[in-house]
Amino acid sequence: xxxxxxxxxxxxxxxxxxxCAAVTSIMKPRMARIWATAIISIVTVLSAAVTIIYLNGAExxxxxxxxxxxxxxxxxxxxxxxxxxxxxxxxxxxxSLLGGMKKLDEHLARQNHSLYCVVLLLMTSALMAxxxxxxxxxxxxxxxxxxxxxxxxxxxxxxxxxxVAATRYMIMNLIGSGLFLLxxxxxxxxxxxxxxxxxxxxxxxxxxxGEYALPLxxxxxxxxxxxxxxxxxFPFHTWVPDAYGYSTPTSQSVLSSLVSKGYIFLLIKIxxxxxxxxxIVKTGILDVLxxxxxxxxxxxxxxxxxxNDIRRMIAFSSVAQIGYIYMGISLGTDAGMxxxxxxxxxxxxxxxxxxxxxxxxxxxxxxSKAFRDLRGAGYRSPIAGVAFxxxxxxxxxxxxxxxxxxKFNFALAAMECGDIRTLLVLLVLAVSTSLNTVxxxxxxxxxxxxxxxxASYPVEKGQRGLLFSVSLIAFAAANVALGLFxxxxxxxxxxxxxxxx
Amino acid sequence: MSILHNYVEIAAMxxxxxxxxxxxxxxxxxxxxxxxxxxxxxxxxxxxxKGYIEGRRAPIVENGVQDMEAYINPIPAGLVLTGIVxxxxxxxxxxxxxxxxxxxYHTLDIDEITQRCRMEDEPDIIxxxxxxxxxxxxxxxxxxxxxxxxxxxxxxESGKEVGR
Numbered sequence: 281x282x283x284x285x286x287x288x289x290x291x292x293x294x295x296x297x298x299x300c301a302a303v304t305s306i307m308k309p310r311m312a313r314i315w316a317t318a319i320i321s322i323v324t325v326l327s328a329a330v331t332i333i334y335l336n337g338a339e340x341x342x343x344x345x346x347x348x349x350x351x352x353x354x355x356x357x358x359x360x361x362x363x364x365x366x367x368x369x370x371x372x373x374x375x376s377l378l379g380g381m382k383k384l385d386e387h388l389a390r391q392n393h394s395l396y397c398v399v400l401l402l403m404t405s406a407l408m409a410x411x412x413x414x415x416x417x418x419x420x421x422x423x424x425x426x427x428x429x430x431x432x433x434x435x436x437x438x439x440x441x442x443x444v445a446a447t448r449y450m451i452m453n454l455i456g457s458g459l460f461l462l463x464x465x466x467x468x469x470x471x472x473x474x475x476x477x478x479x480x481x482x483x484x485x486x487x488x489x490g491e492y493a494l495p496l497x498x499x500x501x502x503x504x505x506x507x508x509x510x511x512x513x514f515p516f517h518t519w520v521p522d523a524y525g526y527s528t529p530t531s532q533s534v535l536s537s538l539v540s541k542g543y544i545f546l547l548i549k550i551x552x553x554x555x556x557x558x559x560i561v562k563t564g565i566l567d568v569l570x571x572x573x574x575x576x577x578x579x580x581x582x583x584x585x586x587x588n589d590i591r592r593m594i595a596f597s598s599v600a601q602i603g604y605i606y607m608g609i610s611l612g613t614d615a616g617m618x619x620x621x622x623x624x625x626x627x628x629x630x631x632x633x634x635x636x637x638x639x640x641x642x643x644x645x646x647x648s649k650a651f652r653d654l655r656g657a658g659y660r661s662p663i664a665g666v667a668f669x670x671x672x673x674x675x676x677x678x679x680x681x682x683x684x685x686x687k688f689n690f691a692l693a694a695m696e697c698g699d700i701r702t703l704l705v706l707l708v709l710a711v712s713t714s715l716n717t718v719x720x721x722x723x724x725x726x727x728x729x730x731x732x733x734x735a736s737y738p739v740e741k742g743q744r745g746l747l748f749s750v751s752l753i754a755f756a757a758a759n760v761a762l763g764l765f766x767x768x769x770x771x772x773x774x775x776x777x778x779x780x781x
Numbered sequence: 782m783s784i785l786h787n788y789v790e791i792a793a794m795x796x797x798x799x800x801x802x803x804x805x806x807x808x809x810x811x812x813x814x815x816x817x818x819x820x821x822x823x824x825x826x827x828x829x830x831k832g833y834i835e836g837r838r839a840p841i842v843e844n845g846v847q848d849m850e851a852y853i854n855p856i857p858a859g860l861v862l863t864g865i866v867x868x869x870x871x872x873x874x875x876x877x878x879x880x881x882x883x884x885x886y887h888t889l890d891i892d893e894i895t896q897r898c899r900m901e902d903e904p905d906i907i908x909x910x911x912x913x914x915x916x917x918x919x920x921x922x923x924x925x926x927x928x929x930x931x932x933x934x935x936x937x938e939s940g941k942e943v944g945r
Contacts, residue, residue: 417860424867428874435878440885444898447878447891451813454871455805458820461864462797465824469831474856 285630286333287341289326290358293366293408299321301401306320313381316397320374320404327367334360335772340779342414345479355414355475361621361776365545366411366627371758372632373404375700379636379751380530383643384757387437387528396436402489403429403534410542416464416554417474419546423460427453427510430539434523447521452519453510458505466499466634467554476553487559500563503550508569509544513606514576517599521583524595532591533632536598541624544605548617551609552780561612569738570610570701574708576603581715589649590638593719594631597675600712601627607705608690614777615696626674626682634671640664640748641727650728658727665727667752672720674759677713682762689770700768766769789830796823810879810889814872821868825861832857 285501300319304312340359347353377400388396402425409422427450435446468474470492471482486492509516551560560566580600587593605627608620638649644661645653658665674681687709694705762769796819803816832854840855879889886894901912 417863421863421867424871428870431874431878435881440898440901443878443881443885444895447810447875447882448895450871450875450878451804451891453877454817457806458797458801458817458824461821461824462827465828465831465860468828468857468860713909 285494286330287358288360289330290356290366290408290412291343292347293323294356294405294412295372297401297405297408301306301398301405304394304398304401305531307394307397309390312394312397313384316400317374319379319401320370320377323404323408324367324370324374326585327370329709330363331357331367334358334363350475351473351478357414357476358412359776359779360772361780362411364625364772364776367409367410368628369411369538369541370404372628373407373534375402375754375758376530376533376537376632376636378747379632379755380528380533380639381747382745383529383639389438392424392436395432399429399432399436400530400534403433403538407538407542410414414476414553415474416467416479416550418458418466420461423510423546424457424500424545426539426542427457430535433535434527436531436608437527439526441522441526445519445526448519449523449547452516456506458506459502459509463499463502463506466495466502470495470499477716479554480556483559484557487556487562496559497563497565500555500560500565503555504547504565504569507543507547508572508606511540511547512599512602513569514572514579514599514603517576517580517602520599521587521592521595523592524598524635529636531634532639532656536595536635537628537630540598540602541628544602544609544620544624546730548609548621549780552617552777557612557617566610566612569606573603573606573610573684573736574704576600577607577708577712578715581712581719585715585719587719588651590642590651590654590723591649593723594634595639597634597716598627598631598720600716601631601675604686604690604712607708608693611693611697611701611705613693613696614774615689615693617777618770618773619686619693620767621777622682622689622770623686625769626686626759629755629762630671630674630682633667633752633759634675636748636755637664637668637671637752640752641668651723654723655726655729656726658729663749663752667756668727669724670756670759672724674763676717676720680760680763682759682766685763685766685770790827793823793827796820796826799823808890808892810875810882810891813891814875814879817875818868818872820857821864825864825868828857828861828864832861 297319300315304315307315340357343356343358344350345354345356368507384393384396406422406429410419410426413419413422430453431446431450434442434449436442446469469488471479473479473482483496486496501751512520524532527535551557577600580596580598580603584593584596584600587596601623605620605623608616608618608623610616639659641657641664642649642652644664645657648654658669670681673681677684691706691709694702694709697705800816800818800820800823804813805816807813807816828893834853837851837853839858840852842852864930882894883889888894888897
């Protein structure tokens with residue numbers, strides 16, 4: 281078959297940021313930032329092009345690295361779902377960088393600026409590789425690159441809190457990757473393959489013959505738990521609030537919205553392509569994830585209510601939202617997976633906007649993140665206020681926004697199950713939504729209430745420049761668009777999932 | 782397929798358990814890193830053991846023998862090499878983090894570090910440490926006065942770190 285030019289785009293999306301990251305380290309700070317923005321923009325545009333091609337009905341395509349055919353070579357696979365995910369990830373990466381750019385001057389030592397850009401480019405490359413790769417060991421290697429880059433993103437701000445957070449993040453993530461790697465090795469041992477399609481065929485064969493039933497169960501458990509730890513599902517979330525809460529806004533937004541989602545996307549890919557959903561369902565691991573997810577949805581929200589610091593509140597809300605996504609996955613149906621994918625997108629565009637907006641609001645309030653000082657911040661920094669309100673409404677599940685469509689689809693998917701899970705999901709959805717409402721609307725009301733008499737705020741602090749406003753407006757537009765065009769997105773996700781296996 | 786036959790794999794799993802528990806439960810950072818190394822090495826040992834077939838040689842063509850049966854599969858060895866590279870870089874980053882933690886808190890005990898770090902800025906939740914931020918805080922009328930004294934030491938030290 282003759283290869284068309286666009287079919288190499290996914291490969292370039294991975295290799296371009298990876299190669300350019302190496303060059304960035306010798307650049308001057310200003311140059312490095314422009315350079316990183318340009319590279320990530322290129323990746324975004326390329327991903328958008330691939331998405332458009334797939335929206336017009338292109339077939340999934342496997343790119344052979346070095347033209348070695350299937351069992352030997354390394355492969356990249358692109359389909360509807362991959363294209364859409366890559367677009368969302370690169371777009372959010374770009375907007376996060378733009379939105380937090382001004383703050384980098386304040387939070388980073390001058391000599392660290394170009395290194396920060398290196399880390400961001402590496403993160404972009406690793407995310408693209410997670411999305412596109414068809415080889416499970418390549419996925420592991422890029423997973424570790426992502427972990428290291430995320431660690432650097434946390435620790436880049438030289439403070440005790442971030443340093444400790446980065447260390448704890450690393451410890452938990454190393455445990456996660458250790459389990460995941462062991463899972464890969466066991467899987468390689470019983471199937472003899474590393475490419476996901478070949479593993480899928482072999483696993484199907486193994487499952488039919490009933491051979492290696494126990495090792496297969498162990499493999500599935502190790503991989504799922506490993507990735508759950510890495511993406512901060514409820515009982516493994518202890519590192520989240522510090523890690524998300526105290527770094528610079530760009531880091532916060534990238535960490536909370538992209539890093540954990542990369543792991544989740546990999547998990548979904550493994551579930552569909554490498555092991556097969558029916559085999560996974562039989563192992564019973566989904567029931568464990570289901571319990572964790574429901575617990576996370578409630579506990580994350582309860583912890584968020586107790587917080588006194590806006591950033592920690594948003595971080596704990598992430599724990600709850602990751603619970604939602606895992607709840608969708610653990611239903612083990614296509615409808616549940618679709619809802620999970622949709623919420624993955626809506627949470628990605630929403631959470632990064634919330635973190636950036638919170639940074640802007642805090643800036644307008646004398647750099648305090650406490651709620652008592654944030655009173656009236658919505659008037660002092662209007663764009664951040666509006667963006668935060670839109671994000672909060674989306675998280676709560678206000679109609680016409682992404683979060684609402686996601687929750688609606690979770691409920692629909694749960695109805696389809698028709699057993700005890702339906703009841704549990706609907707119940708926990710209701711509880712979690714009302715808890716969300718409590719802390720998010722409380723925050724919005726605080727933002728638009730009269731400031732304390734005693735407080736006086738530095739006037740010029742409300743201005744964070746053009747880039748910040750542009751980024752927040754784009755984020756807000758993306759949130760609204762995700763709600764308004766949800767049908768198109770959902771049909772694209774469904775088409776992607778149907779050609780996934 | 783007796784247990785004795787698979788002794789390398791069993792050793793690997795025991796080592797994995799040792800490394801895993803050390804990484805998870807030990808309080809000393811250096812021992813945690815050692816635990817991590819043991820854990821990863823155990824996985825590589827397992828992989829290498831699985832990739833070896835009795836009586837065959839490393840996959841380098843020697844004396845013109847091209848028979849596939851004469852050599853073992855090179856992929857497990859390749860995976861081990863890749864894994865070692867990943868593991869080394871992670872260890873390096875962890876050690877770097879530990880150095881910075883030690884410089885700041887003068888201990889390797891992660892529990893104590895966490896505690897000291899909480900004490901450092903628990904009384905309030907306004908961020909401290911960056912000089913630019915500190916200046917802004919001093920402009921804040923309400924709570925700035927009380928923080929200043931308790932945090933001077935910290936910011937000085939972080940200033941030194943940047944200098945190095």
